[in-house]
Amino acid sequence: MFKGQTIWITGASSGIGEALAYEFAEAGASLVLSARRQAELERVKAACVGKGLPGADVLVLPLDVTDEAQVTAAAKAAKDFRGHIDMLINNAGISQRSLCVDTDMATYRRLFEVDVFGQIALTKSVLPVMLEQGRGHMVVTASVAGKIGVRQRTGYCAAKHAMMGFFDALRAEVANQGVKVTTITPGFIRTNIATHALKGDGSEFGKVDKNIAGGMDVSKCAKAIMRGLEKGKKEIPVGEGAEMKALWVKRFFPNTLFRMVEKMG
Numbered sequence: 001m002f003k004g005q006t007i008w009i010t011g012a013s014s015g016i017g018e019a020l021a022y023e024f025a026e027a028g029a030s031l032v033l034s035a036r037r038q039a040e041l042e043r044v045k046a047a048c049v050g051k052g053l054p055g056a057d058v059l060v061l062p063l064d065v066t067d068e069a070q071v072t073a074a075a076k077a078a079k080d081f082r083g084h085i086d087m088l089i090n091n092a093g094i095s096q097r098s099l100c101v102d103t104d105m106a107t108y109r110r111l112f113e114v115d116v117f118g119q120i121a122l123t124k125s126v127l128p129v130m131l132e133q134g135r136g137h138m139v140v141t142a143s144v145a146g147k148i149g150v151r152q153r154t155g156y157c158a159a160k161h162a163m164m165g166f167f168d169a170l171r172a173e174v175a176n177q178g179v180k181v182t183t184i185t186p187g188f189i190r191t192n193i194a195t196h197a198l199k200g201d202g203s204e205f206g207k208v209d210k211n212i213a214g215g216m217d218v219s220k221c222a223k224a225i226m227r228g229l230e231k232g233k234k235e236i237p238v239g240e241g242a243e244m245k246a247l248w249v250k251r252f253f254p255n256t257l258f259r260m261v262e263k264m265g
């Protein structure tokens, strides 16, 4: 169903974004791949070509989502590539590994610049294109952390909760104008997210932690997301650990959930 569609994926140089690029390549979509590291995007493009997608169907579009001028220019380049943008997957993101008491305000601001304002800026630059087309699909990789607050993630959980609110509200605004909105809420997925997470002083955590190391395989995660997108789901929970059950506990027994997370290390 995605053949011939133009799909723009941010955070495509690694992890979930990279794995999604391979799924869409196999589905015959035209791809716009964005992240900051151009060499990694070229590697992903080569792998997409290896899966049978013609090189001309992949645009490598390096982008720092926190730079508004870059975002505006990239939105124009993405539209000019095929003349339409059918789906934007706001997937770029960074996490956090620090207690509130140890976290600098600059680190909170950085988390929000990447995980919130970067996604809003990009969505705002693509929304007029989709409204003019009378069709389109806005997607965001939020998180279970967008529904549940856990230790060492005050900034990350706040950012992901913000994204859930933003995209749920946007869905209500554009539902009658042909634009669909999907929020993805992954649990622990085996990617580089912990390695690049910010410590309190803004430096990188630099290692994989137990939860991520034991998380879902990223390719399996991407396949599950594809199934959800094909069905036009408004929300796609994806993961296979206890954190997915926690979503249900939070919904029906919030106090039990709060006690559970207080006990977590």
Ligand SMILES: NC(=O)c1ccc[n+]([C@@H]2O[C@H](COP(=O)([O-])OP(=O)(O)OC[C@H]3O[C@@H](n4cnc5c(N)ncnc54)[C@H](OP(=O)(O)O)[C@@H]3O)[C@@H](O)[C@H]2O)c1
Residues within 6 Å of the ligand: 010, 011, 012, 013, 014, 015, 016, 017, 034, 035, 036, 037, 038, 040, 063, 064, 065, 066, 091, 092, 093, 094, 095, 114, 141, 142, 143, 144, 185, 186, 187, 188, 189, 190, 191, 192, 193, 194, 196, 212, 215
């Ligand atoms: N892995 C999990 O357990 C998990 C769970 C829930 C939600 N998520 C969310 O899933 C998304 C993808 O993360 P991942 O797990 O795949 O981690 P990842 O492997 O670290 O990928 C993060 C991606 O974001 C890009 N990125 C970071 N800062 C950027 C910026 N300023 N501008 C543009 N691109 C930027 C990175 O590329 P460059 O470094 O090349 O810019 C990279 O491609 C994130 O939004 C994350 O919060 C992950």
